[in-house]
Amino acid sequence: MAMAKIRWTKVVVFLLCLGPFLWLGWRFWNQDLTANPTEFIQHFLGDWAIRLIVVTLAVTPLRKLLHLPALIRFRRMIGLFAFFYACLHFLTYLWLDKLFDFGEILKDIPKRPFITAGFAALVLMIPLALTSTAGWIRRLGGRRWQMLHRLIYGTAVAAVVHYYWLVKSDIRLPLLYGTLVAVLLAYRVGTWLVARARPRTSPKRAQPAIS
Amino acid sequence: MLIKKPEDIRYSEVTPKSIYLNRRRFLAGIPAAFLAGRELLSPSARALAGSKLPALVKSPLSTTEAQNSYNDVTRYNNFYEFGTQKDQPAKYAQKFKTDPWTVSVEGEVAKPRKFTMDEILKLSPIEERIYRHRCVEAWSIVVPWAGYSLSTLLKQVEPTSKAKYVAFESYWDLKQMPMARPEIAGIKFPYVEGLRLDEAMHPLALLCVGMYGETLPPQDGAPVRMVVPWKYGFKSIKSIVKIKLVASEPPTTWKMSVPEWYGFYSNVNPNVNPVRWNQKTERRLPSFFQNHPTQIFNGYGDQVASLYAGMDLKKLY
Numbered sequence A: 001m002a003m004a005k006i007r008w009t010k011v012v013v014f015l016l017c018l019g020p021f022l023w024l025g026w027r028f029w030n031q032d033l034t035a036n037p038t039e040f041i042q043h044f045l046g047d048w049a050i051r052l053i054v055v056t057l058a059v060t061p062l063r064k065l066l067h068l069p070a071l072i073r074f075r076r077m078i079g080l081f082a083f084f085y086a087c088l089h090f091l092t093y094l095w096l097d098k099l100f101d102f103g104e105i106l107k108d109i110p111k112r113p114f115i116t117a118g119f120a121a122l123v124l125m126i127p128l129a130l131t132s133t134a135g136w137i138r139r140l141g142g143r144r145w146q147m148l149h150r151l152i153y154g155t156a157v158a159a160v161v162h163y164y165w166l167v168k169s170d171i172r173l174p175l176l177y178g179t180l181v182a183v184l185l186a187y188r189v190g191t192w193l194v195a196r197a198r199p200r201t202s203p204k205r206a207q208p209a210i211s
Numbered sequence B: 001m002l003i004k005k006p007e008d009i010r011y012s013e014v015t016p017k018s019i020y021l022n023r024r025r026f027l028a029g030i031p032a033a034f035l036a037g038r039e040l041l042s043p044s045a046r047a048l049a050g051s052k053l054p055a056l057v058k059s060p061l062s063t064t065e066a067q068n069s070y071n072d073v074t075r076y077n078n079f080y081e082f083g084t085q086k087d088q089p090a091k092y093a094q095k096f097k098t099d100p101w102t103v104s105v106e107g108e109v110a111k112p113r114k115f116t117m118d119e120i121l122k123l124s125p126i127e128e129r130i131y132r133h134r135c136v137e138a139w140s141i142v143v144p145w146a147g148y149s150l151s152t153l154l155k156q157v158e159p160t161s162k163a164k165y166v167a168f169e170s171y172w173d174l175k176q177m178p179m180a181r182p183e184i185a186g187i188k189f190p191y192v193e194g195l196r197l198d199e200a201m202h203p204l205a206l207l208c209v210g211m212y213g214e215t216l217p218p219q220d221g222a223p224v225r226m227v228v229p230w231k232y233g234f235k236s237i238k239s240i241v242k243i244k245l246v247a248s249e250p251p252t253t254w255k256m257s258v259p260e261w262y263g264f265y266s267n268v269n270p271n272v273n274p275v276r277w278n279q280k281t282e283r284r285l286p287s288f289f290q291n292h293p294t295q296i297f298n299g300y301g302d303q304v305a306s307l308y309a310g311m312d313l314k315k316l317y
Ligand code: HEM
Pocket: A039, A042, A043, A044, A046, A047, A049, A050, A053, A086, A089, A090, A093, A109, A115, A118, A119, A120, A121, A122, A155, A159, A162, A163, A166
């Protein structure tokens, strides 16, 4: 893709990611948040956090499968938007549910398993958001940066567990996200196994032809 | 106050003060300019009306707390037969056929019989009962129900000495309720609930045929449901077709589904917190904040606590 085209596509992806937030604001403005506004807002933000986590995980497989390497240029933005929605989601818990009663919050996070899992998912995203800049990639070095950013696998699993544990009986959506995450992680395992089985195709491990 | 309005004003035409108050409270910190004009908008005219009930008898059991709007109570429902999302029953229950309707009252009784809806409506004067309604999901509302004590109906069939519990069953029909399948909703159907006989005979236990002065809309459990205000909302079974008096504790839907979260009694209790829920406080809708302290027995302790004398409510939750 040409540079200009990528820049424009970035604007579009940015607006797409921001769209749900603007939609939520619109519904707030219109007092159209159902009889239980907090539940609506909290679920809406949680839904978009997990959706964007799945999209972020899908970037690498999609760029290979669709032969669209330029997709990588949108991954950071989508990941940061996932973090943005997850933070707002957490804020609804801290503010609307708990009224910033940190004594209660500190007891609640370890006590209720689904809250523990959600919290773990969010905490694992913090180092990724902090080191998402080009400067940090340079400082850490590509390889170490990549290792660190595998924490997103943990986030995705914890987010699915969080969702699965919190639903009352209708497990269709947590199962759907669980399946998507399982497929996307299986892709990683698959490529790793393939790379290991054929070490010579990997240029880094290839032995010099003449010793 | 709402109840002092002339008879012919529909509940939906006035927005209870509480809604304004709550909105003001929440929005206090937000620039006033942003809000200009918004509060002038009252809830839109309602599309989901039932038919008007004859003049209701006022009840001393009613609360004077601010009521929720008709809109809130008819567009936000847990009624898994019509979908597991809160906005689904209002959409998918509209064609629910509730006429003709009969309720079979049977089991350990001297005179088992079927009641038509007409008979139920005429059995006793219909009272207005304004109750607090507390969901296990830690939100609560105040609703002006219409009906009479279940005991009135039960006395008609003369429970025998073997009757110790009352088992209720909801209507179930996949043709009208295509989502009422375990693979979809994750619970078994038909929905079943139960009370101990002394609970069922308590005057507060309401056999409910209406709300806001009208018959029940389908998504709220038409044509006849229970309202047991000191228990979590799921105990108040909807669209009842069978009431059976039995000798031992009957199975109940949510307890069968996740016994760690839901007990047979499920009395509202801020001191019983199975891991899924935090019941110490609740959100009095439409407030945004979960800052309303939960009262034991949902504030009906003076009337019902004696039913549970000597019971360990932490074990028998
Ligand atoms: C990456 C982080 C997280 C993701 C992806 C996530 C995702 C979700 C999702 C998908 C839902 C259900 C929404 C629905 O039913 O439509 C949800 C609900 C919820 N989450 Fe999270 N969550 C995260 C972190 C957290 C954290 C850190 C907390 C609090 C410590 C939290 C607390 C809650 C609560 C209280 C609910 C609502 C449960 C209820 O309605 O009873 N979540 N979350």
